[in-house]
Amino acid sequence: MNVELRNIHKHFGKVHANNDIHLNIPAGTIQGILGENGAGKSTLMKILSGFIQADSGEILLDNQPVIIHSPADAIHHGVGMLHQDPLDFPPMRVLDNFLLGRAGGLFPDRKTVARDFTRLAAQFDFSLDPDSYVDSLTVGERQQLEILRLLWLGARVLILDEPTTGISASQKEKLFETLRKLAGQGMSIIFVSHKLEDVESLCGAVAVLQAGKLVGEARPPFPTKKLVEMMFGREISLGARQAASSGRSVLELRGVALEDIRFQMSGIDLDVRAGEVIGLAGMEGSGQGAFIRACAGLTRPVGGRVVLNGRDLTGKSYHVFKHGGVSFLPASRLEEGLVPGLSLTEHFVLAEETRGIFIDRTAGHKLAEGRIKAFNIRGTPASPVESLSGGNQQRALLALLKSPLSLVLLEHPTRGLDIESVIYIWSKLKERCKQGAAIVFISSDLEEVLQYSDRVLVFFSGKVSKPLEASKTTVEQLGNLIGGKDWESLDLEKAHVKK
Amino acid sequence: MISDLFSTTVLIGILASGIRLATPYLYASIGEVFGQKSGVLNLGIEGQMLLGAFAAFYVALTTGNLWLGVLVAMIVGAVMGLAMAFVTVNLRAQQGISGIGFYLFGMGVSDLLFQKLLGTVETVKGFPKIFIPGLSDIPGVGEIFFSQNLLVYIAYLLVPIAWFVLNKTTLGLKIRSVGENPDAADSLGVSVARIRYFTIILGGILSAVAGASLSIALLNVFQQNMTSGLGFIAVALVYFGAWKPAGVLGGALLFSMINSLQLWIQVLGIPIPSDIAVMMPYVLTILVLVAAVSRVRAPSALTKPFERED
Incomplete structure (x- = not known):
C-alpha cells in the first residue's frame, strides 16, 4: 500500500515535535526512519497509526486522503503498528491475544481462529504455541505474535518501532527475513530505529528526522557518515579501545554455584581486575541476570565463594557489598533504581x-x-x-x-538510548575505570559488548563460557555462542590451552 | 453451653444460615469481580447496597410487591453505577477516593430517606422459602441447601454464570483485556469506556440486589447503616478469591459460616462476650487478607484511568 504524508505538523506545548513533514512510501518498500531520541520519529508514527492526531497535514493511503481517529481506525485502513513495548495481554494465552482484535459475536470462534493462527505462523516459520501464556514468551516471540495479529487483522502497512531492541541475533535475522518477505508481497514496511547497522542492512530507503524536521533522505548504498551527521547535526566518533588493564583483583569468584527456577550453574571462576570492563552476553534469561546479582550480593550463591577486595563476602547482603564499594544499576531504571x-x-x-x-x-x-x-x-x-x-x-x-567505587555492575546500561547518549555514558563509565573501578555489564547489543569490554563471558541456558578476549572475538562468533552453537570449539580451545 | 453447639439441630441450623448469609456477599463480590477485571475498583459498594436495601424495602412495604422492590433496587443501583462510571471513566477520578465518596453518599441518603419516609424500624414479609420437591426432603442436606428463598438460589447460580461470561464469551475476553492493558485493547478497537461503563453499572445493580437481599429476603427490616461494613468485606473477598467467581464463593462461605456461628453462639447464650463474637468475621478478614497477599497478580490496569495519549 502506498503511504504518503503531507505537511504534517504536531505541537506538544511549546515543542514542535513534527515540523512540516513530507514522506512518500511506495508499496513494497522497507522505509527506514532514523533519528536520535526526541527527534520526532515516534510522534510521526503515532500520527500515522491513530494514537494521536496531527495538528495539521494530510495522510494519503493509495492516493486516497484518510482521517485516522484511533488505532482501531488505523488497522481498519490497513495500518498496523508494532510498539516497542508490545501491546499485548501477558496473563492471557497466545490465542486469546490473537483473537481479541476480531472478537465478534457472543462466543469467540476458537477453532477457526486457531486454524488461521497455525496457518499464518507456519507461513513465516514462527513456532508459537497458541495455548501458552504470553508472559512466558520472549520479547522476540511476543513481537512475532504481534506481527501475526496485525497481518490477520488486515494490515498492509506495518510500522515497527525499535523492533530489534531486546531480541536475540537469530530472532532479528528471522524478523528481517519476515519483513523482506512481506515487502515482496507488496506491503509497505516502516522501520523506526536509531541503529544505523539495522537500517542499512534492511531498508530500501531511509529518511532522517532531527528536531522534528525531515532533514534528509537516502537510498542504498547508504553514506553512513552522512547519515550520522544528519541525525546529530555533527560528526560523532566512537571512542578508541583502551588497552586491557592488569590491575589487582577487585572481585574474585571461586567455584560459585547459582540456582534459578530454570537452571543451575556451577563452578564459575573469575577474577575481575581493577580498571577492567567485562561484558556479559547471552539471550535474556540465560543466567547472566543471576550472575550479576550474585556479584552484587542480591542473590545468594548455593556454593563457592565471593571475595571482594580480599574480603570473603559470600552470603552477605547487598548492604555489605555496597559498603565494600559495589554499585548495581538494574535494567528497569524507574522500577528498581x-x-x-x-x-x-x-x-x-x-x-x-x-x-x-x-x-x-x-x-x-x-x-x-x-x-x-x-x-x-x-x-x-x-x-x-x-x-x-x-x-x-x-x-x-x-x-x-558514589565515589570512589571498586565495582560497578550494570544491566543493559544503554538499552533504548541514542548513539550520542551511549557514547556519553560510556565515556563516564570509562572515567570510572581510570579511577580504578571495574565494570561488569549485561547487554543484548553484541556490538556494544565487543566495543566496550576487555573480556566477555557468554551465557547460554545456565552455561558460562571462559572469559573471551573481546579484541579477538567477532560479532558472528558471539552471536553463535549466545545461540548455543560452537560451544564445542570453545571447549577445544580450552583443552588446547591446558595442554 | 458450648456442648449445645454440637447437637445435630444446631449444626444444621448453623450451616443453613451460613448458606443463607453468603447471599449479599455473593451478589456484591461477583459485581465487583466484573468491575475489577475491567480495571475499576468500586469502593462504593456499601453505599450502593444501603440504597438498594432501602429502595427494595420501601417499595415492598408500600406496595406489598417484593419483585417490584427488587426491580426498583436494581434501577437505583444502575443509576448509582452510571454516576460512578461517569466519575471514573470520563472524569478519571482516583477510584479509591471517589468510591469512599459514593459510600458516604449512599449511607447518608439512605439514612435521610429512612428518617423522612419511615421513621421507625418496621418489618416486611420477605421472600418465602422455596422447597424443591425431592431435594428438600433429603435429611440435613435438604434443610441446609434446599430450603432457602429465591434470592439465595439466584446468588449461587450467579457464580457459574459469571465464570462462564468472563472466561468463555467474547464480552468476558474484552473485559479482561481492558483490565490488563487498556492501550492494547483500544488499539484493537475494544471500547475501553463502553466496557467499563458496562461493568460498573452491572456492579451497581448487583450491589443494590445484595442490599435488597438483606432487607427483603434475609432480615426483612431496614435499619440505618444495616450493612455494617459488609460491602467492604465484599471488596476484600474479591482479592481473597483471586478475581475468580469460585474463589469469591469460597471466601463468601467462609465469612458467612463464621458469622452464622457467632450468631448462634449469641442465640444459645454461650458465655463468650458478644463483642468478641461479633468481631470474629472482621478479624478473620484481616488475617485472611494478610495470608492471601500476592498469591495472584491483580489485573494490571486496576485503578488506572484510561486516556489515549495526546
Whole structure:
C-alpha cells in the first residue's frame, strides 16, 4: 500500500515535535526512519497509526486522503503498528491475544481462529504455541505474535518501532527475513530505529528526522557518515579501545554455584581486575541476570565463594557489598533504581550519607545543580525523575553513584538510548575505570559488548563460557555462542590451552 | 453451653444460615469481580447496597410487591453505577477516593430517606422459602441447601454464570483485556469506556440486589447503616478469591459460616462476650487478607484511568 504524508505538523506545548513533514512510501518498500531520541520519529508514527492526531497535514493511503481517529481506525485502513513495548495481554494465552482484535459475536470462534493462527505462523516459520501464556514468551516471540495479529487483522502497512531492541541475533535475522518477505508481497514496511547497522542492512530507503524536521533522505548504498551527521547535526566518533588493564583483583569468584527456577550453574571462576570492563552476553534469561546479582550480593550463591577486595563476602547482603564499594544499576531504571515522584535533588540527598533529621535543602539543591551540570542531564533539580527521558534517567543514575567505587555492575546500561547518549555514558563509565573501578555489564547489543569490554563471558541456558578476549572475538562468533552453537570449539580451545 | 453447639439441630441450623448469609456477599463480590477485571475498583459498594436495601424495602412495604422492590433496587443501583462510571471513566477520578465518596453518599441518603419516609424500624414479609420437591426432603442436606428463598438460589447460580461470561464469551475476553492493558485493547478497537461503563453499572445493580437481599429476603427490616461494613468485606473477598467467581464463593462461605456461628453462639447464650463474637468475621478478614497477599497478580490496569495519549 502506498503511504504518503503531507505537511504534517504536531505541537506538544511549546515543542514542535513534527515540523512540516513530507514522506512518500511506495508499496513494497522497507522505509527506514532514523533519528536520535526526541527527534520526532515516534510522534510521526503515532500520527500515522491513530494514537494521536496531527495538528495539521494530510495522510494519503493509495492516493486516497484518510482521517485516522484511533488505532482501531488505523488497522481498519490497513495500518498496523508494532510498539516497542508490545501491546499485548501477558496473563492471557497466545490465542486469546490473537483473537481479541476480531472478537465478534457472543462466543469467540476458537477453532477457526486457531486454524488461521497455525496457518499464518507456519507461513513465516514462527513456532508459537497458541495455548501458552504470553508472559512466558520472549520479547522476540511476543513481537512475532504481534506481527501475526496485525497481518490477520488486515494490515498492509506495518510500522515497527525499535523492533530489534531486546531480541536475540537469530530472532532479528528471522524478523528481517519476515519483513523482506512481506515487502515482496507488496506491503509497505516502516522501520523506526536509531541503529544505523539495522537500517542499512534492511531498508530500501531511509529518511532522517532531527528536531522534528525531515532533514534528509537516502537510498542504498547508504553514506553512513552522512547519515550520522544528519541525525546529530555533527560528526560523532566512537571512542578508541583502551588497552586491557592488569590491575589487582577487585572481585574474585571461586567455584560459585547459582540456582534459578530454570537452571543451575556451577563452578564459575573469575577474577575481575581493577580498571577492567567485562561484558556479559547471552539471550535474556540465560543466567547472566543471576550472575550479576550474585556479584552484587542480591542473590545468594548455593556454593563457592565471593571475595571482594580480599574480603570473603559470600552470603552477605547487598548492604555489605555496597559498603565494600559495589554499585548495581538494574535494567528497569524507574522500577528498581529511581523513585518515581521524587525530584533529582531528593535523589541526590537520599544517596548521600544521611546526617540529622532534616533535609538540608540548600545543600541538596547545590549538589543537584553540580551533578546535573557534570553529567549533562537535561532537567532541573526540581524535575521529578519520571519526567526525564530514558537517556537522562540513565545519566541521573550514573550521577547517583558514589565515589570512589571498586565495582560497578550494570544491566543493559544503554538499552533504548541514542548513539550520542551511549557514547556519553560510556565515556563516564570509562572515567570510572581510570579511577580504578571495574565494570561488569549485561547487554543484548553484541556490538556494544565487543566495543566496550576487555573480556566477555557468554551465557547460554545456565552455561558460562571462559572469559573471551573481546579484541579477538567477532560479532558472528558471539552471536553463535549466545545461540548455543560452537560451544564445542570453545571447549577445544580450552583443552588446547591446558595442554 | 458450648456442648449445645454440637447437637445435630444446631449444626444444621448453623450451616443453613451460613448458606443463607453468603447471599449479599455473593451478589456484591461477583459485581465487583466484573468491575475489577475491567480495571475499576468500586469502593462504593456499601453505599450502593444501603440504597438498594432501602429502595427494595420501601417499595415492598408500600406496595406489598417484593419483585417490584427488587426491580426498583436494581434501577437505583444502575443509576448509582452510571454516576460512578461517569466519575471514573470520563472524569478519571482516583477510584479509591471517589468510591469512599459514593459510600458516604449512599449511607447518608439512605439514612435521610429512612428518617423522612419511615421513621421507625418496621418489618416486611420477605421472600418465602422455596422447597424443591425431592431435594428438600433429603435429611440435613435438604434443610441446609434446599430450603432457602429465591434470592439465595439466584446468588449461587450467579457464580457459574459469571465464570462462564468472563472466561468463555467474547464480552468476558474484552473485559479482561481492558483490565490488563487498556492501550492494547483500544488499539484493537475494544471500547475501553463502553466496557467499563458496562461493568460498573452491572456492579451497581448487583450491589443494590445484595442490599435488597438483606432487607427483603434475609432480615426483612431496614435499619440505618444495616450493612455494617459488609460491602467492604465484599471488596476484600474479591482479592481473597483471586478475581475468580469460585474463589469469591469460597471466601463468601467462609465469612458467612463464621458469622452464622457467632450468631448462634449469641442465640444459645454461650458465655463468650458478644463483642468478641461479633468481631470474629472482621478479624478473620484481616488475617485472611494478610495470608492471601500476592498469591495472584491483580489485573494490571486496576485503578488506572484510561486516556489515549495526546
